[in-house]
Amino acid sequence: MIDFSLFPSPCYIMEEELLRKNLSLIKSVTDRAGVEIILAFKSFAMWRSFPIFREYIAHSTASSLYEARLAWEEFGSKAHTYSPAYTEADFPEIMRCSSHITFNSLAQFRRFYPMVQAGGECVSCGLRVNPEYSEVKTLLYNPCAPGTRFGVTASQLPDTLPQGIEGFHCHCLCESSSYELERVLEHLEGNFSRRFGQLKWLNLGGGHLMTRKDYDVEHLITLLQGLKHRYPHLRIILEPGSAFAWQTGVLSSEVVDIVENGGIRTAILNVSFTCHMPDCLEMPYQPAVRGAQQGEHGEHVYRLGGNSCLSGDYMGYWSFDHELQIGERVIFEDMIHYTTVKTNMFNGIHHPAIAMWTCGGEAKVFKRFSYEDYRDRMS
Numbered sequence: 001m002i003d004f005s006l007f008p009s010p011c012y013i014m015e016e017e018l019l020r021k022n023l024s025l026i027k028s029v030t031d032r033a034g035v036e037i038i039l040a041f042k043s044f045a046m047w048r049s050f051p052i053f054r055e056y057i058a059h060s061t062a063s064s065l066y067e068a069r070l071a072w073e074e075f076g077s078k079a080h081t082y083s084p085a086y087t088e089a090d091f092p093e094i095m096r097c098s099s100h101i102t103f104n105s106l107a108q109f110r111r112f113y114p115m116v117q118a119g120g121e122c123v124s125c126g127l128r129v130n131p132e133y134s135e136v137k138t139l140l141y142n143p144c145a146p147g148t149r150f151g152v153t154a155s156q157l158p159d160t161l162p163q164g165i166e167g168f169h170c171h172c173l174c175e176s177s178s179y180e181l182e183r184v185l186e187h188l189e190g191n192f193s194r195r196f197g198q199l200k201w202l203n204l205g206g207g208h209l210m211t212r213k214d215y216d217v218e219h220l221i222t223l224l225q226g227l228k229h230r231y232p233h234l235r236i237i238l239e240p241g242s243a244f245a246w247q248t249g250v251l252s253s254e255v256v257d258i259v260e261n262g263g264i265r266t267a268i269l270n271v272s273f274t275c276h277m278p279d280c281l282e283m284p285y286q287p288a289v290r291g292a293q294q295g296e297h298g299e300h301v302y303r304l305g306g307n308s309c310l311s312g313d314y315m316g317y318w319s320f321d322h323e324l325q326i327g328e329r330v331i332f333e334d335m336i337h338y339t340t341v342k343t344n345m346f347n348g349i350h351h352p353a354i355a356m357w358t359c360g361g362e363a364k365v366f367k368r369f370s371y372e373d374y375r376d377r378m379s
Contacts, residue, residue: 004252004329006363010271010352014049014249014336016359022211022244023056029210029217030057033224035236038080040206041067043241043337046354047074048366053244059099061206061239065090068097080203080239082128082169084149086112095121102126102169102203106152106162113164124200126167127152133187134172136207138283141174154191166200168192173207175242178220181208185227193231201235202227208238211246242337250290251276251335251352255328256307265302266314267324272306274313275349277335278342281312290331292318304330308347348374 007013030037038059047070054076062068062079071079078099085104086094091112094101101116101123103109109127116123130151134144143150150171172184181204189196196202210217227236253271260266273280280287286294289304298319306313324330345351351369358364 002250002357003361003363004331007252007355007365008353008368009329010251010253010269010276010350011365012249012251012335012340012352012354014046014245014356016052016356018248019049019052019245020359022246022248023053025211025217026240026243027056029221029224033221033236034228035224035238037238037240039075039244040239040241041070042341043206044245045070045341046336046366048354048364049356050075062098065094065097068094072097080237091115092119095119095123098123100124100126100167100201100203102128102167104128104150104152106156109162109165113162116164124166125164126169126201126203127157127161127165128169128171129154129157129188129192131170131172131184131187131191133184135176135180135183136172136174138174140282144172157192157195159195161195161198165198167203168195168199168201169203169205171205171207173205175209175212176207177209178216178223181220182223185223189230196231196234199234201237202231203237203239205238206240206242208240209243209246210240211243245337247334249334249336249357251332251339253330253332253352255324255326255330257326258302258324259305266305267302267330268305268307269330270307270350271332271352272308272310272313272346272349273315274306274308274310274344275346276306276343276352277315277332277339278344279338280315284315286316287335288333289318290333292320294318300324308349310346345374345377 026037038061040061042063059077060071060075062071062081068079068081080100081098082102128151130153134142136142139145170188253269255267256270257268296317300320300323301317303314303317353365354367355365
């Protein structure tokens, strides 16, 4: 049990024991299915925890120059990099930090592949493909939505791939099940498998939420083993982000005021939804609050409000078993994946610290934010 008194407030707190539980499951899938599973920085990039990750996995995936540098400099291995578009200014450094580079279009490949050939770096190049099928319901997160800017369709590809393309990258999922992956694979193979013989690797992207309690891990392993059997020459890669950090930690906050208007009581916290939990407003989804029930029914019901000046910086209603008090801790569950990489400093609000509760019961505070952090971002 975390001793919250040992941490500053507010604070993102990852639990090492929960992280290792996820990593162990992912490692077991890797070993049993004969595939490689790598960490997607777009979901989680707390680099102080990378030594733990390296006990279980060897590589990571990047979506930008900075993420590629983080992979090479802090994770200790070159990145599998994909970006919707590269620039001449960034590409030489991306090559230096990457073992694999996936291009979003044939035009980008033709533009930059000569630099790969001339660069002297050992980089394997691939192309993102769009199987024109996805079951992701929220358009904001659907990479195969009509008019998408992501990937090349089968009709846009020649039967003989351009020299230098060694892999395909397909990303169609978002916190999805193995059964959704099964249906994606049907479309992917139906559209692109006749070109698989020209490839060395196939990257199935992210969205494989294999650490969720109801995820059918055995079905996933069977799917991947079948894929390997059909195409034994292909190296199969998965790059989930959320699966690694799923339910591994919390955002600890505290009540700073309670206001009432029109019969609605709002507990104002020392965190902000728009700054520190942006997916709650973007998706939107209702986060779980420790010790509270979601909904408007109960004796002690509060709307939880952030401390920014955005009018809509509040979320839902929660029923507590007691009257909230100024200074009381309010704990938001599962706030490590995506949340920690999407925060901002709107309004100059004090940013939550970043920390870990170790298996040995030690509070490790990796980063405390200050005025200087805000000032430097605005310079």
